[in-house]
Amino acid sequence: MVMRPAWSWQFDEEHLKVPVTQALLDEITSEWACAGSTGAGVRVAIIDSGVEQNHPAVQGAVHGWVEPIEGPNGYTFNEAPHTDAYGHGTALAGIIHGLAPDAQIYSVKVLGAGLTGRAQTLAAGLRWAIDHDMHVANLSLGLTKREYYGLFHELADDAYFHNLILVTAANNMPVPTYPAQYASVVSVASQIDLNPEHFAYNPSPPVDFGAPGINVRVAWLQGGYITATGNSYAAPHMTGHVCRVLSKHPGLVPYQVKTILRSMSSNMQRQITEDAETAERSGIR
Amino acid sequence: MAEQESAEEVLRLARETIDRQRQEIESLRREQADASTAAQLRRILLEAGAAAALSEPSQQDDLLEMLLETASAATGASASSLLVTDPAAGNLVFRAATGPKAHEIRQFVVPLGQGIAGFVAETGQPMAVSNVTEDARFYRDIGQSLNYIPSSMLCVPIRRGDDIIGVIQLLDKVGEDAFTARDMEIVGSFVRQAAVAIEQTSNLHDISGLLLISLRHLAGEGSINPDIEQDIRTFVQHTTAGSTYGEAMALAGAIAEIGREGPAELTLAHAILNSFRDYLHSRNAPLFTMAGFG
Numbered sequence: 001m002v003m004r005p006a007w008s009w010q011f012d013e014e015h016l017k018v019p020v021t022q023a024l025l026d027e028i029t030s031e032w033a034c035a036g037s038t039g040a041g042v043r044v045a046i047i048d049s050g051v052e053q054n055h056p057a058v059q060g061a062v063h064g065w066v067e068p069i070e071g072p073n074g075y076t077f078n079e080a081p082h083t084d085a086y087g088h089g090t091a092l093a094g095i096i097h098g099l100a101p102d103a104q105i106y107s108v109k110v111l112g113a114g115l116t117g118r119a120q121t122l123a124a125g126l127r128w129a130i131d132h133d134m135h136v137a138n139l140s141l142g143l144t145k146r147e148y149y150g151l152f153h154e155l156a157d158d159a160y161f162h163n164l165i166l167v168t169a170a171n172n173m174p175v176p177t178y179p180a181q182y183a184s185v186v187s188v189a190s191q192i193d194l195n196p197e198h199f200a201y202n203p204s205p206p207v208d209f210g211a212p213g214i215n216v217r218v219a220w221l222q223g224g225y226i227t228a229t230g231n232s233y234a235a236p237h238m239t240g241h242v243c244r245v246l247s248k249h250p251g252l253v254p255y256q257v258k259t260i261l262r263s264m265s266s267n268m269q270r271q272i273t274e275d276a277e278t279a280e281r282s283g284i285r
Numbered sequence: 286m287a288e289q290e291s292a293e294e295v296l297r298l299a300r301e302t303i304d305r306q307r308q309e310i311e312s313l314r315r316e317q318a319d320a321s322t323a324a325q326l327r328r329i330l331l332e333a334g335a336a337a338a339l340s341e342p343s344q345q346d347d348l349l350e351m352l353l354e355t356a357s358a359a360t361g362a363s364a365s366s367l368l369v370t371d372p373a374a375g376n377l378v379f380r381a382a383t384g385p386k387a388h389e390i391r392q393f394v395v396p397l398g399q400g401i402a403g404f405v406a407e408t409g410q411p412m413a414v415s416n417v418t419e420d421a422r423f424y425r426d427i428g429q430s431l432n433y434i435p436s437s438m439l440c441v442p443i444r445r446g447d448d449i450i451g452v453i454q455l456l457d458k459v460g461e462d463a464f465t466a467r468d469m470e471i472v473g474s475f476v477r478q479a480a481v482a483i484e485q486t487s488n489l490h491d492i493s494g495l496l497l498i499s500l501r502h503l504a505g506e507g508s509i510n511p512d513i514e515q516d517i518r519t520f521v522q523h524t525t526a527g528s529t530y531g532e533a534m535a536l537a538g539a540i541a542e543i544g545r546e547g548p549a550e551l552t553l554a555h556a557i558l559n560s561f562r563d564y565l566h567s568r569n570a571p572l573f574t575m576a577g578f579g
Contacts, residue, residue, distance in 0.1 A: 004466045049404070086404040111407055112398050118407070141408050145447050172410050173473070215415070215463065229413040229463065 004214060005231045007170040007189035010202050011210030017203045019268050026272045028263035039100025039243035041250065045129040045137040046096065046236075047122065048089035049111035050082045057094030057219035063104040068124035075124040085112025087220035091228070092140055092236040094219030099196060099240025100247070106134060111141070119148050126155050130162050135246050138239040140169040140232035142177035152178040160184040163253050165242050169235035170207050181206050186242070186258060188235040190214050193266075196237055201265035209261065211237035349381040349479060353453070356475040357383050360468040362455035364435065366390060367443075367479060369451040370397065370406055377402055377452065384456065386433045401440050405452050411441045415463040439464035441472045445480040453479065 009015055043063075053062050067078040084090045093105055108125040110118070122143070129137045137159070143152065156179045159166050168180040170189040180187040183205070190213025191200050200210040213234030220226045238261070245260055246252060252260070262268060349367055357365045364384025368377040377395040382388075395402050405412050415437040435456035443451040453476055458464050544551040 085398055086400070088404055111404075141410070144409065172412075173469075225416075226414050227416045227463075230410065232410070 004192075005170075005172040005190050005229060006174040007207045007231065008191065008210065008213065008234075010204070010207060011189065011191035011200045016200060016267050019201055019203050019262075019265075019271050021268075021272050021275050025259060026263055026268070028260055030264045030269075033260050033264050034241065034244035034248050037100075037244040037248040039103030039240070039247045042100065042103045042135045042243045042246045043106060043133065044096060044100075044103050044239060044243055045106045045108050045125075045134040046089055046092050047108040047110055047125045047129065047137055047139050048092055048141065049086040050084035050089045050109040051093040051105065051107040052084045052087075052090040052219075052221065052223070053081065055090050055094065055219050055223055057225075058090060058097055058105075059101075061093065061097045061101070061103070061105045062107050064106040065109070066106065066125070066128055067109040068121050068128065070121065070124075075120075077124075077128060082107065082109050084221065085109075087224075087226075088140070088232065091218035091220060091226075091233060092138055092239075095196070095216075095233065095236040096138065096240045096243065099237065100243035103240075103243040103247070106132075108137075119143055119145070119151070123151055123155060126152075126159070130155070130159050130164055133162075134164055136165040136167060136239060136242045138167050138236050139179065140235045142168060142171065142180050144171065144175055144177055149178055153182055155179070156182045156184050160254050165246075165254050165257055167235050167239040167242060169231040172230050172232075176206075184254065186238055186254075186261070188213075188238045189231045190229070190234045196240070198266045199238060199241065199261075199264075200267045201262045208258070209238055209265065210234065213237075350383065352475055352479050353381045353383050356453065356472055357455060359471045360439070360455055360464060361459040361461070362439075362464075363457035363459055364433070365453065365455045367451060367453050368395060368402055368406075369443075370449065372397070377406060380451070401438065402452050402454060405440045405442050406449055409442045409444065409449050411439070411469055413464050413469065414438045414440075437461070437463050439468055439472065441469065441476055443476045443480050450480060 010017075050067075051058060051062050053060055062081075065079055065081045067080075067082050068075045069078050088111070089107060089109070093107070096103065096105065106129075108128060110121045110125040113121070122139075122141070126137065126139070156166060166179060166185040168177075168185045168187050170180050170187055171177040179185050186209065187205070187207050188209050188211055189207045191198075191210035192214055193200075194212045194214075194216065196212055198212075202208060202210065211234040213231050214229050215227055216229070216233045217225055217227050218233055241261065241264070242257060245257060249260075353365050353367050356362075362384075364382070364386065366382040366387075367380050369380045370376075371378050371394075374394075375397050377397060379391045379393065382390045397403050397406060401412055401414060404410075437456070437458050439455040439458075441453050441455075442449045443453060453472055455464060455468070455472065458468070540551070540554055543554045
């Protein structure tokens with residue numbers, strides 16, 4: 001029996017919809033997209049609970065630290081190194097670092113202060129990432145209150161226009177989450193396949209991709225590891241792939257990145273191969 | 286030829302009869318099991334309702350414990366706990382617990398901003414973990430003091446409107462490495478009712494009604510273990526159909542009101558009811574025990 005977070009059933013064998021292949025676009029291969037890339041030169045913000053810098057899965061990969069602090073006149077940003085309140089941020093960093101070891105991680109700490117001011121703090125963290133030229137940001141969290149729809153939609157649009165790729169995790173319960181729900185972001189839920197190199201494309205959004213998120217071994221506090229399930233852990237896999245692609249092909253804009261990811265995905269690759277075989281068999285070349 | 290056919294025919298009929306009888310026996314067994322489970326559940330509900338109606342608001346914890354027990358049973362958890370947020374103190378406080386260390390665990394608090402429970406309380410995202418022994422802090426500190434370190438865990442937030450007011454933790458699913466998606470759904474229904482129970486202060490009638498609502502809710506959800514679902518459907522049907530339930534609740538409510546006047550008043554009410562009961566017994570004594578009838 002497998003614990004499967006919400007939005008993930010779409011990536012089951014029997015439910016995975018057949019993608020429509022697209023000639024020229026499908027000539028994009030993983031090879032072209034990211035072979036040999038280690039994420040060098042890419043700035044990736046992890047907007048979460050902090051990161052344990054000296055965890056063996058992180059290996060000192062954090063280049064910068066930011067903690068939005070609420071004050072009487074809005075937010076200030078504390079740039080001193082911080083710790084991970086929960087272990088969650090370290091888990092994400094471990095996954096991203098594993099896939100893109102040379103990517104420059106920036107830890108934006110918006111969790112761990114208890115229950116206060118969460119939406120505004122998250123908005124401040126996202127604002128920071130946009131304003132400081134991050135290439136990609138991982139948001140394995142979000143908000144469900146409808147009243148925040150507008151605020152985060154505006155931020156997501158702004159990120160998009162600044163060519164900042166937002167990779168978000170769908171909610172673990174079957175409810176919408178912002179910003180994961182928006183069209184402009186790369187939203188991710190869980191697939192059963194544990195191979196970090198594999199991900200699936202979903203032709204019926206709002207969830208765009210499925211990556212490993214079920215019984216994943218992840219870094220946790222104090223140098224440890226746990227086995228966890230959640231869409232939280234699927235998102236950083238896609239973040240890692242985005243880092244690789246951006247490193248090999250600098251200057252790509254969000255819609256180009258999404259197209260490339262789509263072509264790279266395992267179900268798309270399978271369909272392309274099948275189509276080619278069918279064409280060959282029927283003599284069409 | 287004809288003989289062979291007729292032998293085959295006889296065999297086929299015999300098999301059909303045996304199958305039919307087997308099905309009938311099975312369905313009779315199920316009915317019986319349903320009826321006895323339904324009877325058990327009905328008794329528990331009545332006792333719970335009565336206890337809630339007669340007791341102090343702090344007895345809500347008993348109700349929470351009962352909800353927790355049922356959630357544990359439904360998901361196969363070996364232990365569980367329900368924590369409520371105390372934002373002023375910056376803590377999560379244990380309100381109910383089940384399992385081998387249930388009594389001892391109540392002495393602890395979990396600071397907000399730490400641990401898996403803290404994470405779930407802050408983000409509102411449920412979390413399922415196995416190999417929890419590798420998680421530092423909370424489970425090592427508290428686990429070691431209790432000499433109980435769980436290995437699998439499901440932690441689910443309790444929401445009241447948009448606010449997260451606590452978490453439910455289920456530990457060590459029996460016979461499995463990890464809790465499942467279905468377990469998360471089951472706990473999801475319970476947390477909604479737990480949220481209401483936590484907020485209740487003095488409206489005691491609502492607590493028993495609440496339990497009934499939560500069971501109806503489960504019966505309506507259709508997303509839980511089909512055996513449990515059927516038990517609950519049967520139970521709800523029998524209970525709400527019976528007039529005695531409503532009457533028992535009304536009676537319990539009246540006694541609760543009297544009880545609020547004071548212990549002496551409650552004792553007097555009890556004495557009056559006992560006398561009335563004894564009178565009814567004597568009145569209903571069968572006539573044929575009177576002398577003169579054979």
